[in-house]
Amino acid sequence: MKVHLVGGFLGSGKTTAITNSSRVLLNKGIKTSVITNDQGNYLVDTLFISQAEIGTEEVSGGCFCCNYDEFNSKIDTLKGDVNPDVIFAETVGSCTDLIATVLKPLLTYRDSDIEEVTFSSFVDSRLLLMHLLKIELPFSSETNYIWEKQVEEAEILVVNKFDLLSPEESITVKSEAKRIYPSKKLLFQNSLSSASVLDWINVLNQPGNAMEHNSIEVDYAIYGAGEANLAWLDEEIEFNGNDNTILKIVSDFIDNLSNTIIAEELPIGHLKFLLTHSNTSHKISFTTLAEKNRQGFDTVGEARTVHLIVNARIQSSPEKLRQLVVDEINRLNSVGSITIQEKCVSCFSPGFPNPTHRIA
Ligand SMILES: Nc1nc2c(ncn2[C@@H]2O[C@H](COP(=O)(O)OP(=O)(O)O)[C@@H](O)[C@H]2O)c(=O)[nH]1
Ligand SMILES: [Mg+2]
CATH class of the missing domain: 3.40.50.300 (P-loop containing nucleotide triphosphate hydrolases)
Structure with missing residues (x-):
């Protein structure tokens, strides 16, 4: 092996x-x-x-x-x-x-x-x-x-x-x-x-x-x-809606969140999304230098439920990073045509590296 x-x-x-x-x-x-x-x-x-x-x-x-x-x-x-x-x-x-x-x-x-x-x-x-x-x-x-x-x-x-x-x-x-x-x-x-x-x-x-x-x-x-300077955010968000605009709404959520992070001048380590609906998944990535890769994701299509897994490593405090996500979700909730549920939210600053072994 x-x-x-x-x-x-x-x-x-x-x-x-x-x-x-x-x-x-x-x-x-x-x-x-x-x-x-x-x-x-x-x-x-x-x-x-x-x-x-x-x-x-x-x-x-x-x-x-x-x-x-x-x-x-x-x-x-x-x-x-x-x-x-x-x-x-x-x-x-x-x-x-x-x-x-x-x-x-x-x-x-x-x-x-x-x-x-x-x-x-x-x-x-x-x-x-x-x-x-x-x-x-x-x-x-x-x-x-x-x-x-x-x-x-x-x-x-x-x-x-x-x-x-x-x-x-x-x-x-x-x-x-x-x-x-x-x-x-x-x-x-x-x-x-x-x-x-x-x-x-x-x-x-x-x-x-x-x-x-x-x-x-x-x-x-x-x-x-x-390591500690790069806050970690990890969560799943479920979007439910009754019309065929939901994929566009989720896509806008992703774009708005990344644009806000860029506008706030918070350096991006990675910002990754896995968007799943109707048995298909798409990975959407943003990295340090602004290129976005949507891997074939199309915002036109029918979907009632979309699951979005978010993994972010951003140079920020965990509280600030979390607030940016909450603000974006609140903004969408106020529009009112979909329901949004956050699950398994975890947001933290990584602990001090303490290797199990170190062989010099
Ligand atoms: N243009 C281009 N994009 C790449 C290349 N390798 C990776 N990417 C893109 O860079 C982003 C981050 O890649 P990923 O493999 O997730 O990076 P990791 O965090 O190191 O695992 C994704 O959007 C990839 O599609 C490459 O050689 N050329
Ligand atoms: Mg990787």
Whole structure:
């Protein structure tokens, strides 16, 4: 069994790449499963991946590093259920120090059944371009520290969303990244394309990979502050209505909420929605740099009930983030043509990172 640990900042494209790569591997008859991870309890990513009919387990309520034993038991579960050849393990986008806290513990404590662990870190090529040009990233200095540590730690650095760069920007990113990171395996990828993820799969499959796993130095006080700065919101909202405008109303709710967050100048780590109606689901994502991906969602159609799962990581206080959602719901309630019910609301600032193991 091989484990491919996949890190990288919120919204950098980990789930997209894992989903497309898993499809490619499954089509080749290679048994592939995924373990997702986040600090909330209703994970858009888990539902998104499992809808692609890929076997998925999740570690929720905390990261792999701080919930290592649960992560380990999810590997056991997958082993008992499907005995996969390959497990992709997607880490929380605000985590770093993964070589010391996840990779090395796996190699140390599970050497009997895990033949190899690889470690890839994803980065949004537009944020990397800013970093290379010495333009400050849009987060607090502590959160920027996490982003920088994730790049520093990468063994395989996947420079993702490369399709969103202009030809000139692509040349700059490629040449500068090669110059600054000579010891990293660099990939310039568009994870939306199965052809493009093939190069990544080939790198992951290189036997032995001959990677030396070097833990990095991390200042946990700054790391903890950087995580805490990104409030987490997790909830399900049920919309009920009697006419065929409900999909448009939910779509407007999503747009209004994201526009308000942008207008308030609250940096977005990720803002993800899974919208389900009439047995179909759509993932709608907003990430740090304003691109929105609706994955084929059409606001025209019949629906009486729409379920919306919301996962947000926003640089804000939890109270403020929560209030923005409540204000938007109150605004819709005052119009009166639909009923809205919030379920399982959870909104918090993540706790201090306290890894189960740390092998320097
Ligand atoms: N254009 C483009 N969009 C991408 C790429 N990879 C991911 N995305 C989009 O970026 C958003 C965040 O992706 P996701 O996989 O959820 O990121 P994660 O938070 O790292 O798991 C989604 O809307 C994806 O469709 C890429 O290579 N190119
Ligand atoms: Mg993800």
